[in-house]
Each structure stands twice: as C-alpha cells, then as structure tokens.
Amino acid sequence: MRIGILGAGGMADALGTQWARAGHEVMISGRDLGRSAVQAEKMSVSLRGTPVRAGSWAEAAGFGEVVVVAVREAGLVGVLEACGAALRGKPLVDVTNAADLAAYDPGRPLAGLIRDLTGGHVVKAFNLCHVDVWRMTPPVFDGRPLAVPLCGDDPAALAAVRTLVADLGCTPVDGGGLDRARLLEATAAFVIGLWFGGADAQAILPPLPSSGAHLPAEPR
Ligand SMILES: NC(=O)c1ccc[n+]([C@@H]2O[C@H](COP(=O)([O-])OP(=O)(O)OC[C@H]3O[C@@H](n4cnc5c(N)ncnc54)[C@H](OP(=O)(O)O)[C@@H]3O)[C@@H](O)[C@H]2O)c1
Numbered sequence: 033m034r035i036g037i038l039g040a041g042g043m044a045d046a047l048g049t050q051w052a053r054a055g056h057e058v059m060i061s062g063r064d065l066g067r068s069a070v071q072a073e074k075m076s077v078s079l080r081g082t083p084v085r086a087g088s089w090a091e092a093a094g095f096g097e098v099v100v101v102a103v104r105e106a107g108l109v110g111v112l113e114a115c116g117a118a119l120r121g122k123p124l125v126d127v128t129n130a131a132d133l134a135a136y137d138p139g140r141p142l143a144g145l146i147r148d149l150t151g152g153h154v155v156k157a158f159n160l161c162h163v164d165v166w167r168m169t170p171p172v173f174d175g176r177p178l179a180v181p182l183c184g185d186d187p188a189a190l191a192a193v194r195t196l197v198a199d200l201g202c203t204p205v206d207g208g209g210l211d212r213a214r215l216l217e218a219t220a221a222f223v224i225g226l227w228f229g230g231a232d233a234q235a236i237l238p239p240l241p242s243s244g245a246h247l248p249a250e251p252r
Contacts, residue, residue, distance in 0.1 A: 033192065036096025037061065038089055038111050040068040043102040043127055046166035047158065047200075049075045052084050054199040059085040061092035063107075093118035098125060098192050101146055105131040108142065112149045119150035123189035125196070126213070127158040129220045136221035143183070143213035155184030155193045156213035159220050162227075170201020173234075181207035183216055 033056045037044045040062030052058045052075065060075070062068040068086035076083035085095075093099055093115035099122055103111050108128065112119070126143045130136040147154045157180055158166065165171050171178035180197045182204055184190045197204040207216060226233040 033057070033195070034095055034097045035059070035196075036087075036092035036094070036099040037102055038092055038099065038115070039102030040071045040086070041102065041104075042163040043158070043166065044100070045071065045075060046163050047100065047102070047127070048084060049078075050166065050169070050200050051196060052076070052079055052081065055081055056199070057082050057085075059087050059092045059095040061087050061089050089114040090116060090118060093122075096122065098123045098189075098196070099152070100125040100127060102127050105129075105142065108145070109149065112146065115150070117151075119152040122150075122152045123186065123192045124150060124152035124154045125158070125193055126154050126156045129159050129217065129224070133221040133224055136218060138214040138218045141214035141217055143210055143217070147210065153184065153186035153189035154210055154213070155182050155186075155189050156207075156210065156216050157182045157193055157197065159216055160223065166200070172201070178202045179205045181205045181216060183207040183210055183213040185210045 035051055035056050035058045037048050037058065037060045040060045044060045048058045048060055060068055060072055065086060065088065072084040072086040087095060089111050099119060101124055105128060124146060126146050128142045130142065143154050143156045180202045182190060182193055194204040223233045
C-alpha cells in the first residue's frame with residue numbers, strides 16, 4: 033500500500049517506520065522539506081525495501097492510497113487546506129488528539145472537522161496510546177496483543193486500516209461509525225489526563241467476571 037503521512041513528528045516516525053518495515057511505501061511530510069528528508073532518512077536506516085520518502089503536504093496527500101493525519105491540532109486546518117482536493121474520497125486515518133485535553137469539547141470532534149475539510153473517508157484510530165507504544169514490535173501487554181478501536185463509516189477505508197493495525201501486530205476492534213470518533217477523542221482526553229496525573233489508567237477497566245454463567249446486566 034502507498035501511505036502518505038501528514039506529519040514528520042513522533043507519530044509519523046513510530047507508525048511510518050513499522051509500516052515501511054511491513055513492506056508499504058511511505059511518504060512523510062512536514063513544514064520544512066529539509067527537516068522531513070532527514071527524518072525520512074533516519075526511518076529508512078533499518079529497512080531492506082523502499083526507503084521512506086519526504087514531500088510537501090500536497091505531495092504526501094497525492095502519494096497515499098491511504099493518508100494518515102498526524103499533525104498537531106494547531107496546524108491541522110492549514111495542513112489540510114494545503115492538500116487541496118487531493119484527499120477527497122480517500123481513506124484518511126485520523127490519529128489526532130486535542131492540543132488542550134482538559135478543554136476537549138466532544139461537540140466539536142477533530143475527526144468530523146477533518147471529514148468536513150477534506151471530503152475523505154475518515155477512520156479514527158491509534159489516538160489512545162502513547163507514541164512509544166506504537167514503536168513496540170509488537171505491542172503486547174500481559175500476553176495480550178494491543179486492541180485498536182476503529183471508528184469510521186466507509187467499508188473500504190475500514191478494511192485498509194484493519195490491515196494497517198494487523199501490520200503492527202495489533203488486533204482491530206470495531207468501534208462503530210465516525211459519529212462515535214468523539215468518544216475515542218474523549219477517552220484519550222480522559223485517560224491521558226489520568227496517566228499524567230499519576231493514576232494507573234489501565235486498572236480502571238478490568239475484564240468482565242468470567243466465572244459465572246451469566247454476564248452482569250449492562251450498566252446504565
Ligand atoms: N505523541 C503521542 O504520544 C500521541 C499519541 C496519540 C496521538 N497523538 C496525536 O498525533 C498527532 C501528532 O502527534 P506527534 O506526537 O507526532 O506530534 P509532533 O511530534 O509534535 O509532530 C507534529 C507534526 O505536526 C506538524 N505541524 C504542522 N503544523 C504545526 C503547527 N502549527 N504546530 C505544531 N506542529 C505542526 C509538525 O510539523 P514539522 O514536522 O514541520 O514540525 C509535525 O510534523 C497530534 O494530534 C497528537 O495529539 C500523539
């Protein structure tokens with residue numbers, strides 16, 4: 033698959049390197065082509081296949097059969113505008129989170145903004161875990177592969193992102209339509225706040241008790 037990444041920072045590095053290792057062609061992009069080219073070279077060091085390329089925002093948007101949106105919120109609108117019409121109808125993987133998590137407004141989800149600005153088939157994914165988790169080969173915790181929820185509406189875009197999740201050694205989980213992306217964004221805002229506040233956020237979601245024959249009633 034040809035993967036264009038809008039971004040040349042931590043998330044572009046972590047995810048792009050893994051996908052390039054899995055045999056995909058990757059182009060990253062940033063504000064400064066020289067700096068992005070240095071980053072692409074760094075990502076290519078351990079690769080046997082095609083080196084990671086660097087381009088402008090519009091070049092990465094045009095290059096990708098799938099395009100990953102991995103920029104900071106502050107730059108989001110400008111970057112998407114710089115891509116012109118290149119993102120219309122394409123599968124777009126939205127990994128973004130709000131810059132100010134404490135002030136996140138679920139009434140204005142970033143995934144909806146990206147869809148409205150681009151006309152792309154947005155799938156929200158990869159926003160719940162820290163960048164270092166995406167560098168793990170593979171991300172496995174307590175013997176279980178990391179599960180990655182996906183929210184999106186377009187079957188072809190969802191199928192492409194499921195492949196990208198599997199290429200990381202993770203398990204895709206159906207999170208529902210794009211209208212539920214706000215829940216993923218709110219979850220990130222809530223959980224990251226707990227982690228950075230010193231709480232063990234993993235401990236708040238134990239599995240359902242499995243010993244009894246009956247599942248507990250769904251909480252209201
Ligand atoms: N880091 C994490 O643990 C993590 C985890 C999940 C989701 N996310 C989300 O993923 C997205 C990318 O995060 P990241 O960690 O890769 O960030 P990062 O390392 O800071 O990289 C940010 C990218 O955004 C670009 N950008 C464009 N306009 C910008 C502006 N006005 N201000 C700042 N950056 C601008 C930067 O361009 P240049 O290359 O020119 O600097 C860079 O390529 C964010 O929305 C973040 O919330 C991050």
